[in-house]
Amino acid sequence: MSSAVISIFDYGAGNLRSVENTLEALEVGYQLIRTAGELRHATKVILPGVGHFGQMMRKLDEMNVRGALVETIRAGVPFLGICLGLQALFTASEEAPGEPGLGIFEGQVKRFQGGLRIPHMGWNQLQRVGPSRLLQGAGEKPYVYFAHSYYAPVVPATAASCEYAVPYTAVLEHDNITGVQFHPEKSGDLGLKIVRNFVEI
Numbered sequence: 001m002s003s004a005v006i007s008i009f010d011y012g013a014g015n016l017r018s019v020e021n022t023l024e025a026l027e028v029g030y031q032l033i034r035t036a037g038e039l040r041h042a043t044k045v046i047l048p049g050v051g052h053f054g055q056m057m058r059k060l061d062e063m064n065v066r067g068a069l070v071e072t073i074r075a076g077v078p079f080l081g082i083c084l085g086l087q088a089l090f091t092a093s094e095e096a097p098g099e100p101g102l103g104i105f106e107g108q109v110k111r112f113q114g115g116l117r118i119p120h121m122g123w124n125q126l127q128r129v130g131p132s133r134l135l136q137g138a139g140e141k142p143y144v145y146f147a148h149s150y151y152a153p154v155v156p157a158t159a160a161s162c163e164y165a166v167p168y169t170a171v172l173e174h175d176n177i178t179g180v181q182f183h184p185e186k187s188g189d190l191g192l193k194i195v196r197n198f199v200e201i
Contacts, residue, residue: 049084
């Protein structure tokens, strides 16, 4: 069993159980955390997220953890945002006008437009656009499972993109900060490998 202990931030609406199941399958120790103090003592943090951008950000504010979360990320603690947890790293989202994100990366999360089936659900292929520790050993163009209606723009920190009418960030990596738009816990053995790669960062 790995000696690493992962702190999963529980804001009350994340896909916690599926992330817990993934870590248990990898035999990785974890704990659920809910306070600013726990964030400041964490050595690795996963922020899972499903649902509405505005509700998530308001919940973080109600829990008085926004500042501590940004502080922890900027202090160099390894961080993995999953789905909405990746989108929260950006400045804002069309899903919740006027509700600020964490602002770690500049840019606005946008809703898919046009004649697309929304949400974008199912398997899609990643296109590597930069070096990636998360995708180490994953092959050149791996398929992973998505379920989302909003997408983050391609930015300098984008390590892999995906296309659903428009290209968007599927894997984000900059120093200690990582994020995935897809659901590794629904992406089979490859998803397990990606989470393992985060654990070993």
